[in-house]
Amino acid sequence: MLRLRLLTWDVKDTLLRLRRPVGESYAAEARAHGVRVQPEALSRAFREAYGAQNRQFPNYGQGQGLSSQQWWVDVVKQTFRLSGVHEEGILTLMAEKLYRDFCSACNWEVLPGAGETLSRCHQHGFHMGVVSNFDNRLENVLSQCNLRHHFEFVLTSEDAGFAKPDGRIFEKALRLGGVPPEQAAHIGDDYARDYRAARAVGMHSFLLRAAGQGEEPEVPPEHVLPTLSHLLARIEMG
CATH class of the missing domain: 1.10.150.720 (Haloacid dehalogenase-like hydrolase)
Incomplete structure (x- = not known):
């Protein structure tokens, strides 16, 4: 694990x-x-x-x-x-x-399984934060969609001054979380900006990819999440 x-x-x-x-x-x-x-x-x-x-x-x-x-x-x-x-x-x-x-829940909806997965991660004792190429409306969007309470910090590229895949945004997140990279994992849907960029700074990472989406040869199957509900099992397998 x-x-x-x-x-x-x-x-x-x-x-x-x-x-x-x-x-x-x-x-x-x-x-x-x-x-x-x-x-x-x-x-x-x-x-x-x-x-x-x-x-x-x-x-x-x-x-x-x-x-x-x-x-x-x-x-x-x-x-x-x-x-x-x-x-x-x-x-x-x-x-x-x-x-x-576009700052409100009238234009955004929570993906299936997201709220439940975040709650289960909390129950397992994980600290959690957001690393997103978003502007400073994100805090409000997450609050309106009832997800903000899951996170100890929300780091946007606007706040950080760097956008993924720049490793400095992940390094800032690690400082906010107070952990070394080997004790952190990033979850996202973009191969270059999420999966590969987090690994480049020494973090673990998982790539959310629905069945039928393009295969990236460098991603081992145990790092791929067909849905968010696969996450905890993948962490335990690791």
């Missing part, structure tokens, strides 16, 4: 997921302002706008003078512009409303 004291968790698509595609949420907000845009077009435009913003201003513009709110407002406005909406007043209203909406 692995001698673990600290478990760190990714959030998006590990513990929480969006209730509906981004394009549908954006299209509904547009309709409320009398603007008709196809959800599929908005989803495509969002991927383009988000990618461009992330390349130009990585990690929410940390160190480049942007707040994460301004970063997101710019992404939303550009998404709508790419979809043919150019009225600046409406763009600002929609962007600010969507920024607030």
Whole structure:
């Protein structure tokens, strides 16, 4: 059995997921302002706008003078512009409303088994924290989704100043948890940012991957979680 004291968790698509595609949420907000845009077009435009913003201003513009709110407002406005909406007043209203909406449980839901697995990990005496490439709305999102109480700390890339797969965010989490890396494991759904990045600093890690998702040759089967409810058994096997 692995001698673990600290478990760190990714959030998006590990513990929480969006209730509906981004394009549908954006299209509904547009309709409320009398603007008709196809959800599929908005989803495509969002991927383009988000990618461009992330390349130009990585990690929410940390160190480049942007707040994460301004970063997101710019992404939303550009998404709508790419979809043919150019009225600046409406763009600002929609962007600010969507920024607030994505802070709440109306747009996020807990993945099956997440709450139960976190409770069982608590019962086994593990300390737990979050390590997420999220902005500073995450505390509120976790509270609204009734998960915040499971964690001793919530470390976002905005707070840390580094985004996964940068090892420094994991090193900061280890300091917050007060344990050496060999006594910690990270759980997440992304091979490079979660599984491999945590191992690079000496932590254990487990990769959440539903059946049928792509196989990564470097991940031994005992490190793969078909569902979160497999976690404790994997730790005991280790």
